[in-house]
Amino acid sequence: MCGRFALSIPVGDLPHPLRERMDAEHQRRYAPRELICPGEPVLALRRDQTGTEAALMLWGLIPSWSKDPTNGPRPINARSETVAEKASFRGAWRHRRCLIPASAFLEKGRRFRRVDGQPFWLAGLWERWLGSDGSEVDTCTILTTTPNVLVKPLHPRMPVTIPQGLEEAWMAPADGHQLRALEPLLNPWDPSGWRLEEPESLQGQLSLL
Template sequence: MCGRYALSTPLIKLPPVLLNSMDQEHRSRYAPRDLIVPGEPLLACRTDQSGPEASLMLWGLIPGWLKDPSQGPRPFNARAETVADKPSFRASWRHRRCLIPASGFFEKGRIIRRIDRQPFWLAGLWERWLGSDGSEVDTCTVLTTVPNELVKPLHHRMPVLIPEGLEEAWMAAVDGHQLKAFEPLLGPWDSNGWEAVSNKDDGQLSLLSDLLT
């Protein structure tokens, strides 16, 4: 499960794929965030005909076929094992994969992060919901998988991560047998170079986290 994460990275230290795709408005509005939860807007990277594109999306995917988004669930996680078959995620899995930058994610009072404190990519899917009045809402969900040795004592699920250098391949629209190439990315990632530390040392972060526990 991934229901809380942080993007506390300064603008100039964001991954180049994301930073180079941000226009002036995105750059001027960007601010590091110590806690991001479902239902809130988040920064993501997706691709269009011209290449990578930074975008703001609501966390909690609304399927494009849903007539009334207020009546259905907005899943903030999608199981990697079944994402190709679930009606809510099937089309996004094939054509609308995205990347969500993070500096850490939270489980049971701990923040899981890279030891070198560099940001990383959560694997996501996105969807555009179109209202009858012409309104548009972009939403997303985070893919999850079985945990590695680091996360297993804390939770039975963890987010799928996309390694640096595979960003554009992940975001490219593919179908059929080409999707098989992503299967090695959907399992538990190597925990070497990662840590799970108590967030109690950060009073403000601890307070925010406790309010949502």
């Protein structure tokens, strides 16, 4: 699973497709975070009816058909192997895939990041819940897959990552063979170019995760 991640870089170092779509309000509210937890707002790149945009969403998906967003599970992760079958995810899998920037993800007090220190995309799905009073809540979940050799000693799941340059292909509405064409992106990613860290400054904070 992916239950904690970080986005601890300056706004100017965010991936260009996201940075160029952040308005003044997004930039004003942005702050680097060493630890992002479920239920908190996350920055994301998504596509809706008006095009590709930067957005803030709560981490923990509320299906659009849910009658009460305060009750029921709010999954922070979705298994990539079954995402097309589960009622909570299949609509978003077809039409509402998103990208969540991260500088690291965490498992059992350890931190995984790229060797070059660059941010990367976590693959996600998003939904918009509409209330009868006109209220809206945008939420998201992170896709997971089987672990590679770097992550496997610590956890049986790891987040799906999407290579830079494939942003629009990942987010474009798709069905049938178009969705099947995305399936290779859900496989375990190559661990070369990644490293496992145990930051001394986070040892006490992360030992309980």
